[in-house]
Each structure stands twice: as C-alpha cells, then as structure tokens.
Amino acid sequence: MNAVPHVVIVGGGFAGLWATRALASAKVRITLLDRGNHHLFQPLLYQVATAGLSAPDIAAPLRHILRGQRNVTVLMGEATVIDKTARRVQLASGDALEYDALMVCTGATHAYFGHDEWAPHAPGLKTLDDALAIRRRVLTAFERAEAERDPARRAALLTFAVVGGGPTGVELAGTLAEIARHTLRKEFRNIDPGSARVLLLEAGPRVLATFPEALSAKAAKQLARLGVEVRTGVPVSSIDAQGFVLGDQRVEACTVLWAAGVAASPLARSLDVPLDRAGRVAVEPDLTLPGHPEIFIAGDLATVKWGERLVPGVAPAAKQMGSYVARVLRARFANQPAPPPFGYKDYGNLATIGRRAAVVDLHGWHFSGYFAWVFWLVAHVFFLIGFRNRVVVLLDWAMAYWTYQRNARIVLGKDTMSR
Structure with a gap:
C-alpha cells in the first residue's frame, strides 16, 4: 500500500458517512463519492413526499457535514464500473479513482418484480x-x-x-x-x-x-x-x-x-460476483468481498448473515456496518489484529401510522x-x-x-x- 493509503467510499448514505467520520483521525486519504451532494435521512423521506417537511429539513450537504475533516475529499459523481484487478473505480464522467481500499455502499432502488x-x-x-x-x-x-x-x-x-x-x-x-x-x-x-x-x-x-x-x-x-x-x-x-x-x-x-420491493444498486453487477435475487452481494464475516479483502460491501448492497436471518436493510444496520468497516481499516493500516466478525445489534422496529x-x-x-x-x-x-x-x-x-x-x-x- 501507499505511504498514505487511499480509501474510496462510494455512497454518502448512512454506511458511507459513518465510515468516513469514523476514519477522521486515521492516517488515510479518503475520497467520498456520491451522485448527489447531500446526505439524506431516508426514514423521514415520506414526510417530504406528503408535504409535512421540506427537502432541506431531512438532508444536509456532505461537504458541510465533513467540512472539518481534512483527510476527506467529497466528489459529486457516479461510479459505473469497478475494476477489481486494477483497483480502479470508473466514473460516468470518464475519470477514474484508484484505491488501496474500497467501500461500496450505494444503497437500493425500486424493484417491480419483473414488471418494470x-x-x-x-x-x-x-x-x-x-x-x-x-x-x-x-x-x-x-x-x-x-x-x-x-x-x-x-x-x-x-x-x-x-x-x-x-x-x-x-x-x-x-x-x-x-x-x-x-x-x-x-x-x-x-x-x-x-x-x-x-x-x-x-x-x-x-x-x-x-x-x-x-x-x-x-x-x-x-x-x-x-x-x-x-x-x-x-x-x-x-x-x-x-x-x-x-x-x-x-x-x-x-x-x-x-x-x-427494493433491489440493490446496479453497481454491484460490475463486481462480477454472484448476487442474490435482490441484486445484493454475499460478503465475508468482515464485510469484505470474497477473494478481495481490499473491497468492502455495506448497507443495502450487502447480504450479511445474522444468526439464521439476514441483517435487515435499515438505517441502524448501515451505520453499524460503516463504523465496523472503519475499525477494520484502522486495524489493518496500523498492522494490528483485526476486530472480530461483524455483529449486528438490533435496537428494535418503529413505524408510525398517523x-x-x-x-x-x-x-x-x-x-x-x-x-x-x-x-x-x-x-x-x-x-x-x-x-x-x-x-x-x-x-x-x-x-x-x-x-x-x-x-x-x-x-x-x-x-x-x-x-
């Protein structure tokens, strides 16, 4: 790896933002890439759709959130292809980002069960x-x-x-x-x-x-x-x-x-690995891509075992995954023992009806x-x-x-x- 490792994080949602912030004091160079310029609090998105809140009430610019974190560069752009061999992320603009470690957490989109x-x-x-x-x-x-x-x-x-x-x-x-x-x-x-x-x-x-x-x-x-x-x-x-x-x-x-229904981001297809029916990637216990310990998959894009069940696609799970990836990277770059496998802590379920x-x-x-x-x-x-x-x-x-x-x-x- 380079003297100052380059960590590329694709996706500024809960997993990506929590990982970025957890690496604030680490001796790494981080590039946070997202298609939008903001972090969105998705649990309240329906309030914007139903005129209860305005868009800025549940979103904040990523640059503003991370303005005090000097080891981060925020880029607004879209990743189209991940070249695992060359360790490169190709962007829609034609540019590319080379990485020492990559975290992919691009979330999910709509799934219409074959009726697009x-x-x-x-x-x-x-x-x-x-x-x-x-x-x-x-x-x-x-x-x-x-x-x-x-x-x-x-x-x-x-x-x-x-x-x-x-x-x-x-x-x-x-x-x-x-x-x-x-x-x-x-x-x-x-x-x-x-x-x-x-x-x-x-x-x-x-x-x-x-x-x-x-x-x-x-x-x-x-x-x-x-x-x-x-x-x-x-x-x-x-x-x-x-x-x-x-x-x-x-x-x-x-x-x-x-x-x-939801389906994982289509970016997962460029990883050339088996995907489940929702397009998610089965990862190792440390959230890495099988055979590629330098690539981490988190959030709605990852299929993670939780006992006999799968970790649900909810905000707390994504935050925990982001923080865990940061712990693994910190240990790895400091040549310290790796933390134990990822374990999800379930804090319960909430839903409002009216x-x-x-x-x-x-x-x-x-x-x-x-x-x-x-x-x-x-x-x-x-x-x-x-x-x-x-x-x-x-x-x-x-x-x-x-x-x-x-x-x-x-x-x-x-x-x-x-x-």
Missing part, C-alpha cells in the same frame, strides 16, 4: 427527487379533481393506492388519509377531500410483516380508524396510468405509489398508540443530522399537531399525470 413497465405509473420513494415527484402527483390529483366535472373521473382522481404494507407503505397510507380528512378540509369548493379513498395493498397476510402479529393487528386497526382500506392476501397483477388490478378486480386510481398512532417493538417490549407515537417522534428527531434540522423538524411537527397543516404544500415541476 409499472414504474412510470407507480413511483417509489428512495430519493428527494422521488419524494418531490410523489408530492406533486398527490397534490395535483386534488387540484385536478376540483376542476373535473365527470363524476367517474373525479372519483379516480380521489383514489390513492399504496402498494406494499411495510413501514414505508403504512406511513404513506396513514399520512395520505390525514391529508385528505384534515389538512385539506374546507379548502376546496367543488369536492370534499375527505371523500378520497386511500387503499393499502399488501400481497402477504398482514401489514408490517416484520413486526409481531399483535402489533400488525393494532396497526391495521389504527389505519382503519384513519379511513385507510387495507387489502391483504392478494397481489397486484397490473398497474397502468388509469389504475390497477387487484386479483380479478379493476380499480380506477390516478395515484398509485410503490412501496413493495397522528398519535404508531407501533414499537423493542426486544419483546411492545406498545402502540400515543406513547409509541411520541417515542417514534423523539427517536427520529434525535437521529437527524444537524442541530438546525432537529429544531426545524420539531417546530414543523408541533405546528402540524396543533393545526393539522402541512406547510410544504407547494406544487413544483410539470404535471405529468395522465389526463
């Missing part, structure tokens, strides 16, 4: 661009319904479907119901926003399948109280610009949102309702990056609680909804 033609009609939620597009689609549906004279078309405009009953789907569906029944109340003259239908579609037997059954049942009841129609046990078989097919039933809906409604699973300690909702709020504010973001989010949520208003309801960009 559904993507234009059922957008997913992974980036700020996705969130702003969904916000535009949701708010535009109400605006279009206000001007629509055909009752059938108006009903379709006021029908919202969320495909996927995991935490993101549950949070989206619950918030959409609140927007229709509370936020937009008395603001329209030709329509009653409260008459909007919100459907949550889950192919499995219950929503929040990773939670205990009792909490799943409570979540379903809380969704029903908000006015969400929960449909389980039947997969969606078709989605187009006008609606979807559930089993043998056709439903006209102008807004369908996708929260059902106003004063959430479910919490903390190592056998289960609770729901108002206190679970408060716990969810505190946890998410605490883990936000930056003091300013914590204050702004807390103030916005306080105002929303007392007034039911969502202050980010500005429609930006072109209306692409099918007419």
Whole structure:
C-alpha cells in the first residue's frame, strides 16, 4: 500500500458517512463519492413526499457535514464500473479513482418484480427527487379533481393506492388519509377531500410483516380508524396510468405509489460476483468481498448473515456496518489484529401510522398508540443530522399537531399525470 493509503467510499448514505467520520483521525486519504451532494435521512423521506417537511429539513450537504475533516475529499459523481484487478473505480464522467481500499455502499432502488413497465405509473420513494415527484402527483390529483366535472373521473382522481404494507407503505397510507380528512378540509369548493379513498395493498397476510402479529393487528386497526382500506392476501397483477388490478378486480386510481420491493444498486453487477435475487452481494464475516479483502460491501448492497436471518436493510444496520468497516481499516493500516466478525445489534422496529398512532417493538417490549407515537417522534428527531434540522423538524411537527397543516404544500415541476 501507499505511504498514505487511499480509501474510496462510494455512497454518502448512512454506511458511507459513518465510515468516513469514523476514519477522521486515521492516517488515510479518503475520497467520498456520491451522485448527489447531500446526505439524506431516508426514514423521514415520506414526510417530504406528503408535504409535512421540506427537502432541506431531512438532508444536509456532505461537504458541510465533513467540512472539518481534512483527510476527506467529497466528489459529486457516479461510479459505473469497478475494476477489481486494477483497483480502479470508473466514473460516468470518464475519470477514474484508484484505491488501496474500497467501500461500496450505494444503497437500493425500486424493484417491480419483473414488471418494470409499472414504474412510470407507480413511483417509489428512495430519493428527494422521488419524494418531490410523489408530492406533486398527490397534490395535483386534488387540484385536478376540483376542476373535473365527470363524476367517474373525479372519483379516480380521489383514489390513492399504496402498494406494499411495510413501514414505508403504512406511513404513506396513514399520512395520505390525514391529508385528505384534515389538512385539506374546507379548502376546496367543488369536492370534499375527505371523500378520497386511500387503499393499502399488501400481497402477504398482514401489514408490517416484520413486526409481531399483535402489533400488525393494532396497526391495521389504527389505519382503519384513519379511513385507510387495507387489502391483504392478494397481489397486484397490473398497474397502468388509469389504475390497477387487484386479483380479478379493476380499480380506477390516478395515484398509485410503490412501496413493495427494493433491489440493490446496479453497481454491484460490475463486481462480477454472484448476487442474490435482490441484486445484493454475499460478503465475508468482515464485510469484505470474497477473494478481495481490499473491497468492502455495506448497507443495502450487502447480504450479511445474522444468526439464521439476514441483517435487515435499515438505517441502524448501515451505520453499524460503516463504523465496523472503519475499525477494520484502522486495524489493518496500523498492522494490528483485526476486530472480530461483524455483529449486528438490533435496537428494535418503529413505524408510525398517523397522528398519535404508531407501533414499537423493542426486544419483546411492545406498545402502540400515543406513547409509541411520541417515542417514534423523539427517536427520529434525535437521529437527524444537524442541530438546525432537529429544531426545524420539531417546530414543523408541533405546528402540524396543533393545526393539522402541512406547510410544504407547494406544487413544483410539470404535471405529468395522465389526463
């Protein structure tokens, strides 16, 4: 290795940022590469999509976060190919980065289970661009319904479907119901926003399948109280610009949102190693690529064993992987013994359903309702990056609680909804 080893970290998400910061005092030269210029707090992305928060409230520029870390260079760019033999990362710009150690943590994208033609009609939620597009689609549906004279078309405009009953789907569906029944109340003259239908579609037997059954049942009841129609046990078989097919039933809906499946970043294909069905890489116990100890895979891109299960694709797991990779590199560059294999610490699961409604699973300690909702709020504010973001989010949520208003309801960009 060089006198000052060059560590290239591809991806500025939780894994990449935590690894970078953990190497702050290490004698290494770090290049952090990301397609965007910001770190995104993905657990609150649905709040931007539903006009509860603005984009800067849950994101911060990577350069600003790392401004005091002198051993880091931040580059905005996209990695296209990883040459393992030459130890080089090829960029879309035509440039290349040579490395002594490489960490790949480029996250996940949407997976439509072989039906990529559904993507234009059922957008997913992974980036700020996705969130702003969904916000535009949701708010535009109400605006279009206000001007629509055909009752059938108006009903379709006021029908919202969320495909996927995991935490993101549950949070989206619950918030959409609140927007229709509370936020937009008395603001329209030709329509009653409260008459909007919100459907949550889950192919499995219950929503929040990773939670205990009792909490799943409570979540379903809380969704029903908000006015969400929960449909389980039947997969969606078709989605187009006008609606979807559930089993043998056709439903006209102008807004369908996708929260059902994810696939690992396509960059993993350039590693020329076996991938699982979701496109993830099976790694060694120290998170290295088999046969290449200089390459680390972390976050949603890695398949990591956790007892009889796999480490879930959640933010705490990505943070732990990032910190662990930094420990391995520190030991390696200092010629010290390597740390023990990566071990995931599960801190539990949280999901919010709506106003004063959430479910919490903390190592056998289960609770729901108002206190679970408060716990969810505190946890998410605490883990936000930056003091300013914590204050702004807390103030916005306080105002929303007392007034039911969502202050980010500005429609930006072109209306692409099918007419």
